[in-house]
Amino acid sequence: MKEIGKKYPRIYSIHTVGIRNHNNADYLIHPLRTDFTGESSTGKSLVGADLPQLILTAGLFYKSATPTKGGVPREYNTMPLPNFSFAYAFMNIEVAEHEFIIIGMQIKSSRKILIPFIIQGEKYLGYDKNQTFTFKPLKQIIRFKDFLLTENEMPTVEKLQDHLDKKNFFLKSFYHKENEYHKLLFDNNILHLDLSEDTKLQRQFANTLQSLSRGEDIETSGTKFKKFLFHYDNKVEDNFKKESEEIEQSHRNFQSNTEKYFTFTDKKENLKRLLEFKKLKEEAFEARLKCETANSFQKVREQQAKLEDVRKSYFQTELEILAVKEKKIQIEIQTQESELKIKNNDLTKYNNEFSSAKSSFDDYDKEFQSLNDALPTLEMETNQLKSQYEKVQQVENWVNTYSTVPNARAAFETQLEINISRQKLTELNEFLKREKLTKEFEESEYSKSIHDATEFYLERKNKLTEQIEGIKKLISIINLHEPNSFAGWAVNNKKKLNELQEAVLFHFAETPTKELAETKIYIPEPKEFIESLTKAKETEKHFVINLSGVHYYITKRPNYIFNNPDKLQQEINRIGKDYQNKIDTLQAQLDKIENLQKELIQSFKYSEEHLTAYQNRETIQAHKLDETFLKFTPMLFEEAVSIYDADIKKKEEQKVKTLFEKKNSEFIDKLGKKRNSETERNKFLAAKTLAEGKIKTLSEEITEFEAKINSLKSIDLVEIDTKFIAWKSNIENSFKENHERFFQKYKDALKESNASKALDSSLLSLVERSGGLKNEIGGIKQLIPHLQASFDRQDSEYKKHFKEAFNTDGLIQKITDDDLATAKKTESDTERDYKNKYEAIVQHFTTELRDNPVMQKHEYHFNELLYQLIPQQLITNKDKPEDSLLNDIENILADLNQKIQVLNEEETRKIHSTIHSLKEIVEKHLGDLEKIQTHFKEFKLANHHSVSLEFGAADDFDLNWIRKFKDDSQEASFLKSFGFKTNESAHSILERIFKKYCPTVKDPKAHEILDPFNYYDAKAKLIDSTGTQKAATGGTGYGLLALIGIAKLSVVEGKKNIKDIKKGIRILPVDEVAGLGGNFEMLYELAQTLDYQIFTMTISANDLNFQDGKQIYYEFIGSANPEKPYLNEGVHACFSKLNATFHIESYFSDKIFRLPNVITDAV
DSSP states (O other), rough: OOSSOSSSSSEEEEEEETTTEEEEEEEEESSSSSOOOEEESSSSHIIIIIIIHHHHTTTTOOOOBBBGGGGOOOOGGGOTTTOOOOOEEEEEEEEEEEEEEEEEEETTTTEEEEEEEEEESSSOOOTTEEEEEOOOSSSSSSOOOGGSHHHHHHHHHHHHHHHHHTTTTTTOOOTTOOHHHHHHHHHHSSSSSSSTOOOHHHHHHHHHHHHHHHHHHHHHHHHHHHHHSSSSOOOHHHHHHHHHHHHHHHHHHHHHHHHHHHHHHHHHHHHHHEOOOEEEHHHHHHHHHHHHEEEEEEEHHHHHHHHHHHHHHHHHHHHHHHHHHHHHHHHHHHHHHHHHHHHHHHHHHHHHHHHHHHHHHHHHHHHHHHHHHHHHHHHHHHHHHHHHHHHHHHHHHHHHSSSSSSHHHHHHHHHHHHHHHHHHHHHHHHHHHHTTOOHHHHGGGGGTTTHHHHHHHHHHHHHHHHHHHHHHHHHHHHHHOOTHHHHHHHHHOOOOOOHHHHHHHHHHTTTBOOOOTTTTTSSSSSHHHTTTOOEEESSSSSEEEETTTEEEEEEOOOOTTOOOOOOHHHHHHHHHHHHHHHHHHHHHHHHHHHHHHHHIITOOOOEEEHHHHHHHHHHHOOOOOOOOGGGGOOOHHHHHHHHHHHHHTTOOOOOOGHHHHHHHHHHHHHHHHHHHHOOOOOOHHHHHHHHHHHHHHHHHHHHHHHHHHHIIIIIIIHHHHHHHHHHHTTOOOOOOOOOHHHHHHHHHHTTTTOOOOHHHHHHHHHHHHHHHHHHHHHHHHHHHHHHHHHHHHOOOOHHHHHSSSOOSSTOOOOOOHHHHHHHHHHHHHHHHHHHHHHHHHHTTTTTHHHTOOHHHHHOOHHHHHHHHHHHHGGGSSSSSHHHHHHHHHHHHHHHHHHHHHHHHHHHHHHHHHHHHOOOOOOOHHHHHHHHHHHHHOBBBBBBGGGEEEEEEEEESSHHHHHHHHHTTTTTTTTGGOOOOOTTTTHHHHHHHHHHHHOOOOSSSHHHHHHOGGGGGEEEEEEOTTTTEEOOHHHHHHHHHHHHHHHHHHHHHHHHHSOOHHHHHEEEEEEESSSTTTTHHHHHHHHHHHHEEEEEEEEEEEGGGOOTTTOEEEEEEEOOOOOOOOBBBEEEEEEEOSSOOOOGGGGGGSSSSSSTSSSSSSOO
C-alpha cells in the first residue's frame, strides 16, 4: 500500500476568525487535494491561496491571487470584516501523527500591519542564534472558537496569549520579527526554505506561490517567463540610480576639468599668437622710431639749406622787379604825352560841333512851343463834339430798337428799377445762404409782410413766454415741498380741490403760510382760505374772486391734478416729466423766432425793398438786360435824348457829325506838326548835349594826363631809386658788391622792350614769384623751429627707448617721407593686428570677461589681459610674465591632463562597478538555467512527457560590451571621444556608451540597458519521447508551470536534484481547475513525487471529478443579504461519495478530525 498525500509536516486545517466572507470558520485540509468551489466573491482564493501565502511568507512580498477591478491587487488589510479593527487566520500544521504546531497571523485593517504568531506546547523564551529552539507539538488542534473569549469577543494578541496560556497553549507573536519567525519555522522543518535572511529567496518563494495560483498568467517564453523564473527587482537600475549623482558629479568634474583643459589650451594658443603680434608691433615701433628720428633730422638740415637758396632768389627777383618797374614808368611817360596831344586835337573838334547844334535846336524849339500852346484848346473842342456825336449815335440805335424815344425811355426806366430789385434780392439770398436761414425765412411770416410779421411774432413770443413761465410755475408748484408755502401745504396734505380752488392755489402758490416780512402777504390758515372759495364769477379764461372787496382775476387751469389726492404724486411725477419736455419744445420755438429776428432785422437790416424783390424774384430773374443802358444814369439818358432832339432839327453843315469831323481833322494836322518839331528839336538837343559832354570830358582828361606825367617823373622814378638803396642795405641780401653793375645789367636787358603789356606780364610774374619766395622764406623760418622741436622730441623718444642719443653723423642713406610712411604703415598695421587679436580674444572669452570691470576699460595691455585669463598665482615670472607664460600654461595643462585621467578612471570605474553586477546577474541566470535544465532532464510528466528548456545569449544586447567598456575605459581620452553635453545625466552617459558597443540597438534607454532579461532568451516546452513539442494545455500545462516553479525554487535552495526533498510545507494552488479537464493524474504524480498538497479553486462543483480518499471538497454559499455581501450564508463540505450527511462537529468530538482510510489506501 502506498501512502496517499503529502508527508509530514502538512497543513491539517485552515481557520478564520473575523475574516471577510468566512467570518469564523474551520476548514479541514486533505493531505493530497482540497477543492474550494463557489460563485465569484465567496472567498475561494482567499482560503485556498491568499491565507496560506500570507501565513507562510509573513506577508513579505505578498500579492493576492485575486486582483480587484482594474487589475489592482487586493491588499491583505481588506481581509478583516467591515467594522473589525483586526482579524485572525491560522493553520494547524501536523508535524507527526496527532502532533500539531499552529502558525498564523493577526491582520489589522486600519493600517497594513501583520503580527505573525506560533502556538505550541511550551513557552518560548527568545531567539538564540547559537542554539536551535525545538517546538513542543500540541496533541490536539486549535479551532476558531479557541480564539474567542466569549461568543462575540475577539481578543487582542496580548489578551489571546493570556487566554491560551491558561489552556497550556503557548502563543508567541513576532511583530517586526519576521526573520525570527521564519528561522523558527525552518529549524523545526515547518518550512523547507530558510526565509529568515535571504530577501531574494523570500521574494522568489512568494512569487512562486502567486504565480502558481494564477497559472493562466504564466508564459513559457519571453520576458514574463524570465521574470517568473528569476524575480528581478531592478536592483542594478536602482543601484545605478543611487550611483547616478556621484557619476554625474564625476562627469561634471571630468567635463569641468576637460573644459578647463580645452580652455587653457585655447588661451595658450590665443596668447601665444597675441605675443607674436606684440613682438611684431614692438619691432615695427622701433623701426618707425629710427626712421622718423632720421627723417626729422634730415628735414631740419634740408630746410636750413633751402632757406639760403630761396633768399638769394628772392633778392635777385626784387632787383629785377625794380628794373622792370623803371622801364614801365619810362614807357608810360611816353604814352601819356602822345595821348595828351590827341586829346587837345579832339577838344577843338567838339567845340565846333557844339556851336552848330545849338543854333538848329533854338529854331525848332520856338516852332514846337507855338504848336504846343494851341493844341489843348483844339483837343477840348474836338472831345466835346465827339461826346455829343456818340450820344446822338446811341439814341439813334435805341430808336432803331424801340421805335421811338419814349419807348426807349420806358425800357430804360423799367430796367433801372429791376436792377435795383435784383441787387436787393442778391443781398437777401447771399445773407440767408451764409447764415443758413433760407428755409426758416421761406417758412416765416417775414417772407410775406414785414409789418404783419412784426405783430405776429411779437404776439407769438409773448404767448410762448407766458406759456413757459406758466409751466415753470406749475413745475415749481408740483415740485414744491416747502411746507411753509401755500402750494407746499396743498401737496404735502394731498388736498382734494375743485377747479376754482386749484386755480387759486396756482395763483397764490408761492405765498407763505407764515409771516416772513412786513412787505409780503401771507396765508396763515390755508385750509380755511381754500375752503372759503365756494363760488366765483367766470369768464372764458378766468375766475373772478372777491377777497374782502378786492376782485382778482385768476387764470383757469387747462388740466386739473388735485381732483384725486391718492394719485396726486403719480400725476405730479408724470406732469413734471411731460411739462419739462413741453418747456424745451416752447423754448426751442422762442429761440428760433428770436434768432431769426436778430439776424434778419438787426444784423441784415431787412427792408420793404428786400421783401418786394423777394416777392418779384421770378419776374426779376426772367428780365433780359439791355447792356447799352448800363452806362447811363437817368440824367445822362435825358441829356443824350436832348442832344439828339436838337441835332435832328439842324442843317447838315451844322449837325454834330459834320462839326466833329471838321474839328477832328484840324486837330490831327496840328498834332502831326507838333510831333515833327519835337523830334527835330530833340535830335539837335542830343547833338548839342553830346558835344558839350565831350568837351567837358576832354578837358578833365587833359588835366589828368598832365598831372599823371608830372607824377611819373617826380614821384615814381624817385621811388625806384629809393627802393634800390633799400635793397642794397638789407642785411639778408647775399649780393654784397657791384650792386649798380648788377642793376644795370637788368636795365640793359630791357632797352628794346617797348611793349607795356609784355612788361606787365613779366612784372606780374616777377611779383608773384617774389611773393611766393617771400612767403616761402617766412614759411621756412616758421617751419625750421617746428622741425627742430620735432627732431628734439624724436631724439628724446629715441634716447628714452634705446638708452642712447641719435647718431647724426652716422646717417648715410636719405630717409624719404615714403620710407617713413611705409614704416608708419607697418607700425599701424602691426598695432591694428595686435589690437584686433586682443579684441578677438576678449570676444572669444566673452563669457569669462563680459562683466570684468578691468576689461571693460582696458587699454590693450598684454599683462592686463593675461592676468584676467590666467590666475596670477600660476605665473612664475611676476616681473616679465610673458617670458614664462607658455611654460606656465604647459604646466597647468599637464596638471589638468593628470586630473582628467584620474577623473576618467573614477567615472568609468563607477559606471563599470555598477553595471558589472548586471553581468554577474546575467551569468547567474544563465547558470541557474543550466541547473533548471538539469532538473527537467531528470523528471518526466504523465504520458512520458518531459520539459525542455532552451536558452542562450540575445542577438542585439551583447553582454560583452561591459568587458569591452572596461578595457577601453583605461584610456585617458575615453570619455573625451564622446563629446560633452551640459549637465548630462548618468542615464544619458550610459546610453551613449552602450550605443558605441551595441549600435544595432535602436535608441536604447538606460532601464533597458540595465535589465538583465534583455541579454538572453529562454523558453520552456513540453516534448514527448520522440522530442516532438506538445501543446501545454489543461493539467499538463499547469504541471509544466508547476514544475518550472518548483525547479526554480530548487535552484534557489541550491538543490542538485529536484527529487532531493526536504521536510516542509509545500502547496500547489490551482485556480480555475475546470480548465484542466480530467487530466489530473500528472498533478497527482507531481504532488506525490515532490511532496506537495494541492489546493484547487473553481466556481462549480460540477467541474470536479470527485475521487474518494483523494480529496475534500468545500462549496461556499454566497450572501443572500445585499446589505452584507461580505458574509457567506454557509458552506457545504464533501468528504466521501457515501450517501450520508453528517454534521461536521461530530468529527471534531475528540479534538482531532479523522476520516477512515484517508491516509492509507490503494492508489
